[in-house]
Amino acid sequence: MDNLSQNSKACEEKNHSGLQEAMTKILSMAKQKGATEAEVMSGIDSGFSVDVRLGDTEKVEFSHDKSIGVTVFIDKCKGSASTSDMSDSSLAMIVDKAIDIAKVSASDECFGLADKSLMAIDYPELSLNHPWDLNTEQAIKLGQECEALAMQKDKRIVNSEGASVSSYQFTRGYANSNGFLGEVLSTRHSLSCILVAQDDKGMQRDYDYTTARRSEYLMSIDRLAMSAADKTLARLNARKIKTQQLPVLFSAQIASTLIGSFISAISGGNLYRKNSFLVDGLGLQVFPEFVQIHEQPHLLTALGSSPYDGDGLLTRNNQFIADGKLVNYVLGTYTARRLGMESTANSGGVNNLTVDDTGQDFKQLVSSMHKGIIVTELMGQGINITTGDYSRGAAGFWVENGEILYPIDEFTIAGNLQTMFKQISAIGTDIDTRKSTRCGSILIDNMMIAG
Numbered sequence: 054m055d056n057l058s059q060n061s062k063a064c065e066e067k068n069h070s071g072l073q074e075a076m077t078k079i080l081s082m083a084k085q086k087g088a089t090e091a092e093v094m095s096g097i098d099s100g101f102s103v104d105v106r107l108g109d110t111e112k113v114e115f116s117h118d119k120s121i122g123v124t125v126f127i128d129k130c131k132g133s134a135s136t137s138d139m140s141d142s143s144l145a146m147i148v149d150k151a152i153d154i155a156k157v158s159a160s161d162e163c164f165g166l167a168d169k170s171l172m173a174i175d176y177p178e179l180s181l182n183h184p185w186d187l188n189t190e191q192a193i194k195l196g197q198e199c200e201a202l203a204m205q206k207d208k209r210i211v212n213s214e215g216a217s218v219s220s221y222q223f224t225r226g227y228a229n230s231n232g233f234l235g236e237v238l239s240t241r242h243s244l245s246c247i248l249v250a251q252d253d254k255g256m257q258r259d260y261d262y263t264t265a266r267r268s269e270y271l272m273s274i275d276r277l278a279m280s281a282a283d284k285t286l287a288r289l290n291a292r293k294i295k296t297q298q299l300p301v302l303f304s305a306q307i308a309s310t311l312i313g314s315f316i317s318a319i320s321g322g323n324l325y326r327k328n329s330f331l332v333d334g335l336g337l338q339v340f341p342e343f344v345q346i347h348e349q350p351h352l353l354t355a356l357g358s359s360p361y362d363g364d365g366l367l368t369r370n371n372q373f374i375a376d377g378k379l380v381n382y383v384l385g386t387y388t389a390r391r392l393g394m395e396s397t398a399n400s401g402g403v404n405n406l407t408v409d410d411t412g413q414d415f416k417q418l419v420s421s422m423h424k425g426i427i428v429t430e431l432m433g434q435g436i437n438i439t440t441g442d443y444s445r446g447a448a449g450f451w452v453e454n455g456e457i458l459y460p461i462d463e464f465t466i467a468g469n470l471q472t473m474f475k476q477i478s479a480i481g482t483d484i485d486t487r488k489s490t491r492c493g494s495i496l497i498d499n500m501m502i503a504g
Contacts, residue, residue: 070097070224070226070236071139072095072096072097072121072224072226072236073226073228073234073236075093075095075121075139075144076093076095076121076226076227076228076234077228077234078141078144079091079093079121079123079144079147079148079228080093080228080229080230082144082145082148083123083125083148083151083152083230084230086148086149086152087127087152088125088126088127088151088152088155088230089126089127089128089165090125090126090165090166090229090230090231091123091124091125091126091229091230092123092124092166092227092228092229092230092364092365093121093122093123093124093226093227093228093229094121094122094124094225094226094227094363095119095120095121095122095224095225095226095227096118096119096120096121096223096224096225096226097117097118097119097223097224098116098117098118098221098222098223098224099116099117099118099221099222100115100116100219100220100221100222101113101114101115101116101189101192101219101220101221102114102217102218102219102220102221103189103192103193103196103217103218103219104196104215104216104217105193105196105197105200105215105216105217106200106213106214106215106216107200107212107213108197108200108201110193111215113189113193116221118137119137119139120135120136120137121135121136121137121139121144121147122134122135122136122147123135123147123148123151124151125148125151125152125155126155126164126165126166127152127155127156128160129160129161129162129164129165130155130156130158130159130160130161130164131154131155131158131161131164132150132151132152132153132154132155132156132158133151133154134146134147134148134150134151134154135147162390163387163390163391164387165386166229166230166231166364166365166386167231167364167365167366167386167396168231169231169232171365171366171396172229172231172232172233172365172366173233173235173360173361173365173366173367173368174232174233176235176360176361176367177351177360178360179351179352179353179354179355179358179359179360180266180353180354181237181238181239181240181266181354181358182222182238182239182240182266183240183266183267183268183354184220184222184240185220185240185242185268187218187220187268192218192219192220193218195218195244195274196215196216196217196218196244197216198274199216199244199246199274199277199278200213200215200216200246200278202274202275202278202279203216203246203248203278203279203281203282204248204282206278206279206282206283206286207250207282207286209250209251209252209286209289210248210249210250210282210285210286211249211250211251211256212248212249212251213246213247213248213249214247214248214249214258214260215246215247216244216245216246216247217243217244217245217246218243218244219241219242219243219244220240220241220242220243220268221240221241221242222238222239222240223238223239223240223241224236224237224238225237225239227361227363227365229364229365231365233361233365235360235361235365237359237360239266240266240267241264241265241266241356242264242265242266242267242268242271243262243263243264243271244262244263244264244271244272244274244277245260245261245262245263245277246260246261246262246277246278246281247259247260247281248260248281248282248285249285250285250286250288250289251289252289252290254289254290254291255289257285257288257289257291257460258285258288259281259284259285259287259288260281260284260285261277261280261281261284262277262487263277263487264356264487265354265356265487266354266355266356267354270354287450287460288448288460288462289460290459290460291448291459291460291461291462291463292451292459292460292461292462293461293462293463293464293504294426294451294461294464294502294504295504296501296502296503296504297502297504298499298500298501298502299424299425299426299499299500299502300422300424300425300426300478300496300497300498300499300500301425301426301427301428301466301496301497301500301502302418302419302422302425302426302427302428302452302494302495302496302497303428303494303495303496303497304415304427304428304429304449304494305415305481305483305484305485305492305493305494306429306485307428307429307430307431308408308485308492308493308494308495309485309488309490309492310431311473311495312346312406312408312490312492312495313490314436314438314443314470315339315346315470315474316373316383316402316403316406317329317438318330318331318334318438318441318470319331319334319373319379319381319382319383320382320383320388321382321383321384321385321387321388321389321391321392322388323438324382324388324392325388325391325392328438328439329438329439330438330439330440330441330470330471331379334379335379335380335381335382336378336379336380337378337379338377338378338475339374339377339378339379339471339474339475340374340377340474340475340477341377341475341477341478342376342377343376343377343411344374344376344377344408344409344477344480345372345374345375345376345408345409346372346373346374346406346407346408346409347370347371347372347373347374347406347407347409348368348370348371348373348403348404348405348406348407349370349404349405349407349491350368350369350370350404350405351368351370352405355405355486355489356405356486356487356488356489357403357404357405357406357488357489357490357491358404358405359401359404361398362385362396362398362399362400362401363385363400363401364385364386364396364398364400366386366396366398366400367398368398368399368404369397369398371383371397371398371399371403373403381397382394382397383397383399383402383403384396384397384399385398385399385400385401386400387400404489405489405491406489406490406491406492407490407491407492408480408490408491408492408493408495409480410480410481410482410484410493411479411480411481412482413479413481413482414481414482414483415481415482415483415493415494417481418479418481418494418496419452419455419456419457420455420456421455421478421479421496422452422455422496423453423454423455424452424453424454425452426449426450426451426452426461426464426502427449427450427452427457428447428448428449428466429448429449429450430447430448430449431445431446431447432445432446432447432448433445433446436470440469441469441470441471441472442469442470443466443467443468443469443470443473444465444466444467444468445465445466445467446463446464446465447464447465447466448460448461448462448463448464449461449462463504464502464503464504465502465503466500466501466502466503467500467501467502467503468497468500468501473497473500476497476498476499476500477495477496477497477498478496478497478498479495479496480492480493480494480495480496481493481494481495481496
């Protein structure tokens with residue numbers, strides 16, 4: 054029995070969607086029409102979301118979207134096409150289109166599938182699929198209860214931008230002519246609440262949310278309501294600050310964006326295009342020695358888990374930063390070939406990127422600052438990955454003598470990522486598990502603050 058047949062048998066229990074049958078048909082058609090190699094990606098997204106505001110139902114939205122796409126390689130030329138129609142005639146049409154495109158496309162020696170020996174014929178079950186037994190009426194009631202609890206918290210909460218509840222199931226399939234055939238089912242459930250508070254100095258808006266693969270892992274509605282209310286109230290009477298240099302504590306809810314900029318800088322696409330300040334950066338001391346950054350793609354039920362990457366390779370626990378040094382890039386098959394390296398099984402990105410903490414909780418990090426700011430919100434896209442220059446609008450809180458004194462807004466934080474990374478002095482234990490990047494708050498010793 055060949056690899057494709059073995060993997061098809063292994064996935065038989067998961068194949069309820071018909072995607073595997075469609076993908077197998079496409080691969081067969083592509084081979085018959087002259088493709089040297091071919092790969093197919095497919096997906097089904099189904100579920101619903103409800104929005105309520107001031108007790109009324111504003112929107113109920115159902116979705117059931119299908120898609121399937123094929124990429125063919127004729128020698129070293131590539132063509133792609135896709136459709137949302139799963140009929141045999143439509144599948145044949147996209148194969149024909151992909152073949153036609155490949156025949157007139159420029160060749161690239163790096164095009165093609167990953168080696169057959171690297172295919173993840175056996176991949177782990179990661180407990181990602183946990184449907185929520187919830188109908189729209191129940192979801193509406195949950196949203197109404199959450200919003201009502203939040204608005205009852207304090208008379209200064211004068212308005213609501215609504216509460217939302219959603220529940221979705223995703224089916225993702227991938228197959229290629231080198232023997233890989235896989236399908237992963239997953240779920241994602243969410244609840245959020247957005248509030249507006251007012252005092253004699255003006256109005257402020259804030260929110261909180263919870264999301265998880267399992268509904269029982271969601272924050273309770275009363276806890277979410279209180280958190281959304283407390284966050285909104287805390288922003289009242291915000292002050293302006295003068296331009297100065299200060300320590301900056303990136304709260305856990307936004308610290309992942311800082312690490313995301315690092316991942317962008319070590320991603321193969323930016324590296325082979327020379328569009329990164331970390332080109333030829335392997336072995337460099339990018340962070341202080343205590344910093345460890347790695348991925349954990351096989352964590353059960355985690356939001357960022359994935360058993361295989363977009364090329365059909367088994368995902369693995371890659372280390373990117375070891376003792377502050379850059380030891381790996383983020384590479385898929387194509388980008389690895391462009392760089393003359395081997396894939397790190399990261400076609401499609403990293404999975405459960407993890408930044409190890411330094412042992413302090415959020416309160417301890419705040420106490421460690423004599424004077425500084427906490428950043429809880431970022432605005433704008435002022436990041437240049439080529440140079441590392443960093444400048445973004447922000448809002449947060451003023452800290453003095455290790456205590457949070459008052460909210461601040463309408464300021465800009467600026468620096469260069471190369472310097473900022475080296476000036477990290479602590480990483481908190483307060484990991485935000487709602488994100489696929491698992492990172493606590495990050496304290497940077499010194500940044501320019503423009504008031």
